[in-house]
Amino acid sequence: MPADPHLPVAHLRPPRNWINDPNGLAFHHGHYHVCFQHNPYGPEHANMHWGHFRSPDLITWEELPLALTPTPGGEDADGCFSGNAISDGDRMVAFYSAFRTDRWAQPVTTAESRDNGVTWTPRGSLLIPELPAGATMYRDPYVWREAGRWRMLVGSAQAGGRAAALLYESGDLEQWKYRGLFLDRAPQPVAPGADTGLGWECPQYLHADGRGALLLGAWDPELGPRRTVVYPGREQAGRFLAGNPVPLDHGPDFYAPALLPAPDGRWLLWGWSWEARDPKWVRESGWAGLLTMPREVTLAEDGSVRQRPAAELLALRDERAVTATGETAGTAVLGTVGPSFDLTARLEPRSAGSAGTAGRLRLVTSADGTEYLDIRIDAAAGELVVDRDHASLDPRAHGGTYRVPCPEASAVSGAPVELRLVVDRSVAELYLPSGRALTLRFYPTGGAPWRIEAHAGGEGSLGYTVGAWNLRPYTMRYTADSNTQSALPDAGLVRP
Structure with a gap:
């Protein structure tokens, strides 16, 4: 079978089936870990699992077995949706949205790995079972450590047509206290014909030296995900004091970026680039979506977010x-x-x-x-x-x-x-x-x-x-027992 001329060689994705949001980004025990929303059974948005790659250098990548799999009858029975991961001593902990078709919300649950991401043990229950009053959408936790405490943002929409990022805090990753609205806004224009949405998905918080930038997926209840916007600003007493929003990426095919704090002090970012072709062509090709190249992101003095390809990519x-x-x-x-x-x-x-x-x-x-x-x-x-x-x-x-x-x-x-x-x-x-x-x-x-x-x-x-x-292509080692690759004749081989 001839190679697909549109399948990328230097962007992360498995050779077949669906991917969307980057998830579970962390540096742990010498490896960069990049997970992603993944349907291992076809090129459609369904059957959401977490696929998983790791790398010591952002150039040589190893596919690991699926990190998260829906639990039949469990809180995530119909999908393990978006979230992030942190490195905590000898373990990694993934925080994610538990999806079931019999409820409107996607509350937060967790899974953990103690073998550098090879296997994961699901929590089996909800981490935050009670949702704040007024939330009409709730999804996509983002957890980070700051000033000796753990903090979490969750994307939401509020009654009255305002999108919001919700703030929680914890001392032990188990007991979480709701601190209130980190930022809430009615839709605001960011470009001609484009605004910040009625709900926010995939919140990410870039911060340094007292300044910050809140990255948010603009979501519409009828149209779904639209674009990624950035609010520059700073935090004061648990609230984000925001300036005017701007697009993070000016192209049409970028959404749901995720941040990874690198061990050398850099912030790295991957985004999802969706397809720009008819669904029939996607089905014929057998794959959909890819992750952007890793980007170094910094905060400028004026509060803007600056992006460039990660320095390691020069080796390609x-x-x-x-x-x-x-x-x-x-x-x-x-x-x-x-x-x-x-x-x-x-x-x-x-x-x-x-x-x-x-x-x-x-x-x-x-x-x-x-x-x-x-x-x-x-x-x-x-x-x-x-x-x-x-x-x-x-x-x-x-x-x-x-x-x-x-x-x-x-x-x-x-x-x-x-x-x-x-x-x-x-x-x-x-x-x-x-x-x-x-x-x-x-x-x-x-x-x-x-x-x-x-x-x-x-x-x-x-x-x-x-x-x-x-x-040069990434060096990719695929896992022979991965669901993603089980039907491929060259599973487990190195793609040069």
């Missing part, structure tokens, strides 16, 4: 495929790459005009040039525009254009535009020096190699300095 760069410096008044072909690559670019529009496109970088994926992904400079708006309307010749793939603020792109700036683009077959992650990011999925039908082009805009010219490296 193979031979340098493109080295190009020059200027063009038309189109310049810079070189070719494989379907997984890491690219850096410095673009300098040289034009007296101030309106329209001031230049673009184009990834051409078909021999005749009709299939391509565009990144163009909008000088009037001061934005980069990522356009996937022509990124797949298959009509089942989604299109659309998406914008990320880039002050350097403004015609009055005069500064060069710098970017980093990581593409892995069907996913593109764009990073700017400002720390902004944009994630989207696309599905080229043409075969490798792909061609990198620079295009001038209007009557001006475009200066460029571009470097690109083909990506």
Whole structure:
């Protein structure tokens, strides 16, 4: 059976079936642990388990047996939904949403591992059986240790149409006291046609030096998950004093990020990138969803969250495929790459005009040039525009254009535009020096190699300095007895 040309090689996911939210992120006994929502039986959102990978270095990954499995007749009988995990001495403890179809809430329960994540023992009962008054949605615990105590946020919606993150505290991980609303808000705009939602899922709290950022999944009761938003601010007496919300990621295919505090003091983040193709195509392919590359996230002085690929990922760069410096008044072909690559670019529009496109970088994926992904400079708006309307010749793939603020792109700036683009077959992650990011999925039908082009805009010219490296795949060791892999003939083998 031929390899699927859209299955990523440097993004975490099993070779088949469904995944969504990253869960259970922790560093324990020398390993990074990354769990995720997983249906081991098909490419649909159903039968929620926790899949599990671990790594000593973010490059070499081992799949472990399923971490969490629904207990027939138990509190999580119909699904082990989202949450997180912590390292506590010799054990890991997972906190997660217990789903049953006979109740509207997803209350918190736990499981623990004492063998570095290989096996997990479920609690068998609810950790917090009584829900706060007024909650009309309740799910997705996030636990961390701060100032000698354990703290927990739970996502919710409140009566009256306000979303809220609820705060609990504990001295022993067993007895939890409800402290009240950490933050609650009616829907607020974050972008044209986008707001912060009627409910919040997957709360995550990034904090340092008295500053903080609350990461929240904007949820709608009819449409479901929509986008991830960030409230910058600071905590005071158990309440979060929030500024104006902004998107965490400016792309259409990013949701439910999860944080992992690394042993060297960094914060790492993974997100879920869902599919942007018709469900029938998903079923035919046999897989759905992937996790983004790990990102280092920091809090800037202005409270914004800055993102960049984790430093370890530089080790995935193979031979340098493109080295190009020059200027063009038309189109310049810079070189070719494989379907997984890491690219850096410095673009300098040289034009007296101030309106329209001031230049673009184009990834051409078909021999005749009709299939391509565009990144163009909008000088009037001061934005980069990522356009996937022509990124797949298959009509089942989604299109659309998406914008990320880039002050350097403004015609009055005069500064060069710098970017980093990581593409892995069907996913593109764009990073700017400002720390902004944009994630989207696309599905080229043409075969490798792909061609990198620079295009001038209007009557001006475009200066460029571009470097690109083909990506080595992660080294993946799959577990022979994993439900995810049991039907695969190469289960247990190393994928180079």
